[in-house]
Amino acid sequence: MSSAQDRWGGGIAQAAATAGIGVLISDRDLSTAQAGIEQINRRLAGQVKREKITASQQQDTLSRIQPVADINAMADCPLIIEAATENMALKLQIFQQLDQLCHKDTILASNTSSISITTIGAATRRPEQVIGMHFFNPVPAMALVEVISGLATADDTFAATRAFAEQLGKTPVACQDKAGFVVNRILIPMLNEACFVLDEGIACAEDIDNAMQLGCAHPMGPLTLADFIGLDTCLAVMEVLHNELGEDKYRPAPLLRQYVAAGWTGRKSGRGFFDYNA
Numbered sequence: 001m002s003s004a005q006d007r008w009g010g011g012i013a014q015a016a017a018t019a020g021i022g023v024l025i026s027d028r029d030l031s032t033a034q035a036g037i038e039q040i041n042r043r044l045a046g047q048v049k050r051e052k053i054t055a056s057q058q059q060d061t062l063s064r065i066q067p068v069a070d071i072n073a074m075a076d077c078p079l080i081i082e083a084a085t086e087n088m089a090l091k092l093q094i095f096q097q098l099d100q101l102c103h104k105d106t107i108l109a110s111n112t113s114s115i116s117i118t119t120i121g122a123a124t125r126r127p128e129q130v131i132g133m134h135f136f137n138p139v140p141a142m143a144l145v146e147v148i149s150g151l152a153t154a155d156d157t158f159a160a161t162r163a164f165a166e167q168l169g170k171t172p173v174a175c176q177d178k179a180g181f182v183v184n185r186i187l188i189p190m191l192n193e194a195c196f197v198l199d200e201g202i203a204c205a206e207d208i209d210n211a212m213q214l215g216c217a218h219p220m221g222p223l224t225l226a227d228f229i230g231l232d233t234c235l236a237v238m239e240v241l242h243n244e245l246g247e248d249k250y251r252p253a254p255l256l257r258q259y260v261a262a263g264w265t266g267r268k269s270g271r272g273f274f275d276y277n278a
């Protein structure tokens with residue numbers, strides 16, 4: 001596993017260790033990787049408190065996760081899942097390094113939301129063994145993994161990755177390497193549309209959310225969900241869809257741009273479509 005401190009790498013490591021799989025965690029440095037493990041421990045302790053797991057299961061899970069100082073320690077891993085910052089240059093550099101150091105059979109997976117798996121694969125000498133594994137937040141609780149085949153991904157790489165997702169107790173969905181895959185391609189334009197509806201004064205934020213919760217049985221209204229995901233993340237996904245698919249229907253809502261420009265990025269900043277400071 002690569003990059004653990006934040007939600008994704010740490011969540012993936014926790015899901016794998018819970019499923020009985022040994023995990024190495026690498027981040028910027030050893031102390032960041034260790035901080036990731038402390039975060040996993042806090043989540044597990046919360047589960048013990050809520051009597052979802054026992055203290056001995058907490059210890060068993062933790063004992064399967066080991067921090068490492070850098071990715072050179074991962075040379076013998078059969079599968080590596082990269083979950084570093086969404087930055088093309090960084091990902092290409094990590095994959096090139098992994099390609100150099102790992103066994104020829106090692107599968108290299110990325111948790112990327114928007115970077116082409118085909119492009120990442122092409123930066124290595126093993127594009128047949130490069131694949132996407134797109135997890136959902138919070139990873140230990142969410143059942144879906146989108147498994148994304150790049151143009152050159154081999155069928156047996158796909159089969160092994162799907163089997164691994166199942167081993168984690170997840171439900172894999174096979175996706176082609178097109179912007180947004182399945183979930184973001186459908187979900188984020190819907191959230192973007194809610195921004196247009198708000199901007200056009202069709203309804204206020206509370207009523208837009210009520211309408212979609214009561215009329216469509218959505219567990220959370222679109223504007224609350226956008227605040228939860230982060231408006232900057234929503235804008236970034238819309239920009240990727242717009243640029244890569246080239247259709248006006250993916251145009252980011254001007255109001256969404258304005259909120260991001262104001263620093264009102266949602267729950268994490270204390271303010272988005274709703275106010276979280278109180």
Ligand SMILES: NC(=O)c1ccc[n+]([C@@H]2O[C@H](COP(=O)([O-])OP(=O)(O)OC[C@H]3O[C@@H](n4cnc5c(N)ncnc54)[C@H](O)[C@@H]3O)[C@@H](O)[C@H]2O)c1
Pocket residue numbers: 002003004005006007008009026027028032083084085086087090111112113114134135136137229233
């Ligand atoms: N935000 C979402 O809704 C979502 C959903 C699914 C997948 N993802 C994907 O998960 C990945 C991680 O996203 P994030 O929001 O957690 O990113 P983030 O920027 O918070 O960083 C994640 C981790 O990368 C590490 N990192 C940064 N630079 C590094 C480097 N040079 N070497 C090693 N590690 C480094 C950080 O220390 C951190 O632990 C991205 O590819 C993103 O697209 C995001």
